[in-house]
Amino acid sequence: MIDKDAILAANAAFYQAFNQADFAEMSRIWADGDVSCIHPGWPAVTGRQAVLDSFRNIFRAPEREKIEHHDDVVMVSGSASWVLNVEIISGAALALAATNWFQRIDGEWRMIHHQASPIAATIACSLSSERLN
Amino acid sequence: MIDKDAILAANAAFYQAFNQADFAEMSRIWADGDVSCIHPGWPAVTGRQAVLDSFRNIFRAPEREKIEHHDDVVMVSGSASWVLNVEIISGAALALAATNWFQRIDGEWRMIHHQASPIAATIACSLSSERLN
Numbered sequence: 001m002i003d004k005d006a007i008l009a010a011n012a013a014f015y016q017a018f019n020q021a022d023f024a025e026m027s028r029i030w031a032d033g034d035v036s037c038i039h040p041g042w043p044a045v046t047g048r049q050a051v052l053d054s055f056r057n058i059f060r061a062p063e064r065e066k067i068e069h070h071d072d073v074v075m076v077s078g079s080a081s082w083v084l085n086v087e088i089i090s091g092a093a094l095a096l097a098a099t100n101w102f103q104r105i106d107g108e109w110r111m112i113h114h115q116a117s118p119i120a121a122t123i124a125c126s127l128s129s130e131r132l133n
Numbered sequence: 134m135i136d137k138d139a140i141l142a143a144n145a146a147f148y149q150a151f152n153q154a155d156f157a158e159m160s161r162i163w164a165d166g167d168v169s170c171i172h173p174g175w176p177a178v179t180g181r182q183a184v185l186d187s188f189r190n191i192f193r194a195p196e197r198e199k200i201e202h203h204d205d206v207v208m209v210s211g212s213a214s215w216v217l218n219v220e221i222i223s224g225a226a227l228a229l230a231a232t233n234w235f236q237r238i239d240g241e242w243r244m245i246h247h248q249a250s251p252i253a254a255t256i257a258c259s260l261s262s263e264r265l266n
Binding site for chain 1: 164166167168169171173174175176177179206208209210211212213215217219230232234236237238245246248249250251252253
């Protein structure tokens with residue numbers, strides 16, 4: 001049996017590390033093997049080094065966005081586990097449909113993929129406000 | 134050892150079923166357990182029935198878009214396997230960063246998750262052309 005609470009905790013730890021710009025914790029969270037990340041609006045980043053570099057760059061930005069995650073749902077298929085959630089970005093009228101994939105390695109749920117996709121209603125909304133300015 | 138060619142073939146079969154609006158084949162491709170799908174701009178759809186309904190609705194549209202997939206890369210972590218690729222949507226200046234997740238079930242690679250995220254350069258591009266019209 002897969003412990004869904006442990007997966008939800010790993011998912012929450014990812015957002016906490018993001019919001020605290022905690023690079024050491026983000027490094028611990030990501031697995032060592034094949035990993036990939038698709039930040040909103042960007043092409044895929046693959047490989048541990050490139051994925052961690054992408055977070056380091058985000059953490060260095062002078063005004064960092066924070067992310068709230070809502071409606072977490074754990075999905076399980078064989079030994080694959082992923083969390084679906086809605087991300088709300090602070091300071092932007094933007095919601096994203098996100099997936100976070102985890103692999104159990106040496107007793108720990110490590111992240112192997114993150115992908116966040118803008119939800120269209122919010123794209124349309126931010127477009128309209130852009131046009132009004 | 135995971136047979137990457139078999140995963141690439143499963144990935145190609147998904148796009149072929151999509152482009153041919155082959156609902157029976159799409160039903161065979163998707164697994165029976167936990168599955169999810171995030172179409173571009175939409176919230177997550179979960180569960181086999183809802184995911185297949187979403188494709189049925191797309192297939193019924195009078196003018197259906199076709200998708201070319203490029204730059205397929207197979208990623209493997211434990212028994213989890215996913216393909217990263219770039220999708221080019223016909224009739225739209227739109228490229229998407231997509232992931233397709235597969236689980237080996239009874240000797241077949243079945244799809245457990247699909248997610249396609251617009252790449253910002255193309256969002257910006259389609260916005261500009263919209264503004265010019």
